[in-house]
Amino acid sequence: MDTNHAPDRRRFIKTVAVTSVCSTLLGKAWNHVLAAEVNLHSASTAGILRLNLSKFPALQTESGSVRLGLNPIRGNPPSGPTPNGPYYPILINRGPNTTFFALNSRCTHQSCAVDIMDPSSNEMTCPCHGSVFAIDGRRLRGQANQALAKFAIAFDGTDTLSITIPNLGYSVTAADVQPGAGPGARLKMQFAALRNVEYEVQWRESLNKEAVVVPFSRTAEGGLDETVFTSTTNTTAGIFIERQGETGFCTVAVRVAEI
Numbered sequence: 001m002d003t004n005h006a007p008d009r010r011r012f013i014k015t016v017a018v019t020s021v022c023s024t025l026l027g028k029a030w031n032h033v034l035a036a037e038v039n040l041h042s043a044s045t046a047g048i049l050r051l052n053l054s055k056f057p058a059l060q061t062e063s064g065s066v067r068l069g070l071n072p073i074r075g076n077p078p079s080g081p082t083p084n085g086p087y088y089p090i091l092i093n094r095g096p097n098t099t100f101f102a103l104n105s106r107c108t109h110q111s112c113a114v115d116i117m118d119p120s121s122n123e124m125t126c127p128c129h130g131s132v133f134a135i136d137g138r139r140l141r142g143q144a145n146q147a148l149a150k151f152a153i154a155f156d157g158t159d160t161l162s163i164t165i166p167n168l169g170y171s172v173t174a175a176d177v178q179p180g181a182g183p184g185a186r187l188k189m190q191f192a193a194l195r196n197v198e199y200e201v202q203w204r205e206s207l208n209k210e211a212v213v214v215p216f217s218r219t220a221e222g223g224l225d226e227t228v229f230t231s232t233t234n235t236t237a238g239i240f241i242e243r244q245g246e247t248g249f250c251t252v253a254v255r256v257a258e259i
Helices: none
Strands: 012-017 047-052 065-069 090-094 100-104 123-125 132-134 139-141 153-155 160-165 172-177 186-193 199-204 212-214 235-242 248-258
Touching (some): 090 160, 186 199, 199 235
Antiparallel strands (some): 012 047, 012 248, 065 248, 090 100, 132 139, 199 212
């Protein structure tokens, strides 16, 4: 059964950029073009996590580190912590001269989630059995016998980090819907949702405008009173929104939290 969690805006960072709504489906029925961010990695099923350094004080200086979660963490040592869902937290470490490393926090010993980096030593330690890893994920000592897995990461030289996350990419199909008793046309957005991953719909009037979260309904005629979609199983999600303006860009985004 699907569940809806009330969002805590202080916990979450926007967003993993994904996917496309085809504007040719909508231009005639809505009389204006509605488009979406395009996931350039959809063929490889990857998603792109885009972060602004200005929102993360720890990453603005050398030896800073953050850990970002797409799924909640459960359990305690020695058998945990582990993610309650398919994705381990992502570790992002800053080295010298604006060098950044993005790592899978899954320890290569017994799969506990590794802690953020200690800035005094530039080392990360697994809380379960004490394996130690370097800033770039190399295994230094302990029972782990391999390095942490790396994610591809790029820095635009100013403020934005882009991290490629395997198996996170997805596509969105869209169709306009006229509810029988509703106030006007709605857009049905359908996409493959992963277990315990939180999704939201964002709208921006133009590419240089800040995105805003759009409320949605689970039905064509229901109240637009939800802002977060999550499911306890992998499922095909179908949600409905109303037009937000004359023109604009619509995106289904994954929410991540610093954990």
